[in-house]
Amino acid sequence: MGQITFVEHNGTEHVVEIEAGKSLMETAVENGVPGIDADCGGACACGTCHVIVDKNWIQATGEIFANEEGMLSMTPEKTDTSRLSCQITVSDSMDGMVVHFPEFQM
Numbered sequence: 001m002g003q004i005t006f007v008e009h010n011g012t013e014h015v016v017e018i019e020a021g022k023s024l025m026e027t028a029v030e031n032g033v034p035g036i037d038a039d040c041g042g043a044c045a046c047g048t049c050h051v052i053v054d055k056n057w058i059q060a061t062g063e064i065f066a067n068e069e070g071m072l073s074m075t076p077e078k079t080d081t082s083r084l085s086c087q088i089t090v091s092d093s094m095d096g097m098v099v100h101f102p103e104f105q106m
Contacts, residue, residue, distance in 0.1 A: 001018055002017070002092055002095025002096065003015050003016065003018060004018055004024070004027065004095075004097045004099065006028055006051075006100075006101065009035070009103045014034075016028070016031040017031075020090055020092050021090065021091075022089070023042055023085065023087070023089060023090065024049075024088040024099070025038050025084075025086040025088075026086075027085075027090055028085060035105070036051075038086065040086075042086035043086070044068055044071060044084060044087055046071065047072065047075050048105045049084050049105075050078075050083075051082070051100065051101060051102075052077075052079050052081055052082055052083075053098075053099050054081070054097065054099065055080075057094070058083075060091075060094055061088045062089070065087070068084050068087045071084060077102035082102075
């Protein structure tokens with residue numbers, strides 16, 4: 001099994017085991033990682049699971065679709081590697097991936 005590191009805005013790291021097939025949001029919530037509110041439960045209808053993927057890992061997260069891009073466009077902390085964690089399916093190839101949280105969730 002691999003691991004993904006979630007980094008809070010203050011620098012606190014949370015290393016969790018990969019469970020392939022789950023969303024990145026589910027992985028964070030199920031492991032008690034603070035900073036992912038997931039208000040819509042993964043329906044891509046809010047921006048409360050916004051993460052900033054380390055630039056070395058952005059390709060591993062897959063394609064970003066229009067509805068996700070639309071939700072992200074409403075957050076002032078959007079970056080070139082911003083994603084909604086509910087839209088990223090975790091795979092074993094993500095072992096070592098690092099994602100950061102913005103200072104504020106929408």
